[in-house]
Amino acid sequence: MPLVTFVTADGEKVDVDAKIGRSLMEAATDADVDGIDADCGGGCSCATCHVHVHEDWTEVVGRPNDLEAEMLEFEDSSNERSRLSCQIEMTDDMAGLVLEVAAED
Numbered sequence: 032m033p034l035v036t037f038v039t040a041d042g043e044k045v046d047v048d049a050k051i052g053r054s055l056m057e058a059a060t061d062a063d064v065d066g067i068d069a070d071c072g073g074g075c076s077c078a079t080c081h082v083h084v085h086e087d088w089t090e091v092v093g094r095p096n097d098l099e100a101e102m103l104e105f106e107d108s109s110n111e112r113s114r115l116s117c118q119i120e121m122t123d124d125m126a127g128l129v130l131e132v133a134a135e136d
Protein backbone atom coordinates (compact mmCIF):
# COMPACT_ATOMS: atom_id res chain seq x y z
CA MET A 32 0.00 0.00 0.00
CA PRO A 33 1.20 3.54 -0.68
CA LEU A 34 2.65 5.54 2.16
CA VAL A 35 1.39 8.89 3.38
CA THR A 36 3.23 10.93 6.01
CA PHE A 37 1.37 12.83 8.73
CA VAL A 38 3.36 15.46 10.63
CA THR A 39 1.82 15.97 14.06
CA ALA A 40 1.61 19.27 15.92
CA ASP A 41 4.69 18.13 17.89
CA GLY A 42 6.63 17.69 14.67
CA GLU A 43 6.59 13.90 14.79
CA LYS A 44 6.49 12.27 11.35
CA VAL A 45 4.21 9.24 11.13
CA ASP A 46 4.23 7.14 7.96
CA VAL A 47 0.96 5.32 7.41
CA ASP A 48 -0.27 2.83 4.85
CA ALA A 49 -3.14 4.39 2.92
CA LYS A 50 -5.37 2.03 1.01
CA ILE A 51 -6.53 3.23 -2.40
CA GLY A 52 -10.15 4.33 -2.25
CA ARG A 53 -10.28 4.86 1.53
CA SER A 54 -10.11 8.25 3.18
CA LEU A 55 -6.89 9.62 4.60
CA MET A 56 -8.70 10.14 7.93
CA GLU A 57 -9.24 6.36 8.08
CA ALA A 58 -5.57 5.75 7.33
CA ALA A 59 -4.64 8.14 10.14
CA THR A 60 -7.01 6.72 12.73
CA ASP A 61 -5.94 3.15 11.90
CA ALA A 62 -2.40 4.25 12.81
CA ASP A 63 -3.46 6.35 15.85
CA VAL A 64 -2.00 9.55 14.44
CA ASP A 65 -2.04 12.11 17.24
CA GLY A 66 -4.48 14.96 16.59
CA ILE A 67 -6.73 13.13 14.12
CA ASP A 68 -9.72 12.35 16.35
CA ALA A 69 -12.44 12.00 13.67
CA ASP A 70 -15.24 12.52 16.18
CA CYS A 71 -18.00 12.39 13.55
CA GLY A 72 -16.66 9.27 11.87
CA GLY A 73 -16.10 10.90 8.51
CA GLY A 74 -19.38 12.81 8.20
CA CYS A 75 -17.75 16.16 7.41
CA SER A 76 -19.31 17.68 10.53
CA CYS A 77 -16.65 17.88 13.25
CA ALA A 78 -13.38 19.12 11.68
CA THR A 79 -11.33 17.01 14.09
CA CYS A 80 -9.58 15.51 11.08
CA HIS A 81 -8.27 18.89 9.86
CA VAL A 82 -4.92 18.83 8.05
CA HIS A 83 -2.79 21.22 6.07
CA VAL A 84 -1.64 19.71 2.79
CA HIS A 85 2.08 20.20 2.18
CA GLU A 86 2.56 22.90 -0.42
CA ASP A 87 4.11 20.45 -2.90
CA TRP A 88 0.90 18.40 -2.92
CA THR A 89 -1.97 20.89 -3.04
CA GLU A 90 -2.63 20.45 -6.76
CA VAL A 91 -2.67 16.66 -6.53
CA VAL A 92 -5.00 16.63 -3.53
CA GLY A 93 -7.30 19.35 -4.81
CA ARG A 94 -9.61 21.84 -3.14
CA PRO A 95 -12.28 21.30 -0.48
CA ASN A 96 -15.84 20.59 -1.57
CA ASP A 97 -18.51 23.18 -0.63
CA LEU A 98 -19.60 21.56 2.64
CA GLU A 99 -16.01 21.00 3.67
CA ALA A 100 -15.10 24.61 2.91
CA GLU A 101 -17.98 25.78 5.12
CA MET A 102 -16.69 23.66 8.00
CA LEU A 103 -13.17 24.97 7.56
CA GLU A 104 -14.37 28.58 7.78
CA PHE A 105 -15.00 28.03 11.51
CA GLU A 106 -11.49 26.75 12.21
CA ASP A 107 -8.99 29.28 13.60
CA SER A 108 -6.10 27.25 12.21
CA SER A 109 -7.58 27.15 8.72
CA ASN A 110 -5.49 28.34 5.79
CA GLU A 111 -5.41 28.00 1.99
CA ARG A 112 -3.91 24.49 2.32
CA SER A 113 -6.59 23.22 4.72
CA ARG A 114 -8.56 20.05 4.07
CA LEU A 115 -10.63 17.67 6.15
CA SER A 116 -8.83 14.38 5.76
CA CYS A 117 -12.10 12.42 5.84
CA GLN A 118 -12.98 14.08 2.55
CA ILE A 119 -9.76 13.08 0.76
CA GLU A 120 -9.92 9.70 -0.94
CA MET A 121 -6.56 8.04 -1.43
CA THR A 122 -5.45 7.63 -5.04
CA ASP A 123 -2.35 6.15 -6.67
CA ASP A 124 -0.90 9.56 -7.42
CA MET A 125 -0.93 10.53 -3.74
CA ALA A 126 1.82 8.05 -2.82
CA GLY A 127 4.37 9.98 -0.79
CA LEU A 128 1.88 12.69 0.20
CA VAL A 129 2.73 14.80 3.26
CA LEU A 130 -0.01 16.22 5.50
CA GLU A 131 0.48 18.40 8.58
CA VAL A 132 -2.03 17.86 11.37
CA ALA A 133 -3.66 21.22 12.10
CA ALA A 134 -3.40 22.61 15.62
CA GLU A 135 -6.61 22.16 17.59
CA ASP A 136 -8.64 25.33 18.05
Ligand code: FES
Binds near residue numbers: 073077118
Ligand atom coordinates in the same frame (compact mmCIF):
# COMPACT_ATOMS: atom_id res chain seq x y z
S1 FES B 1 -14.05 13.09 10.68
FE1 FES B 1 -15.46 14.66 11.22
S2 FES B 1 -15.14 16.15 9.68
FE2 FES B 1 -13.73 14.61 9.19
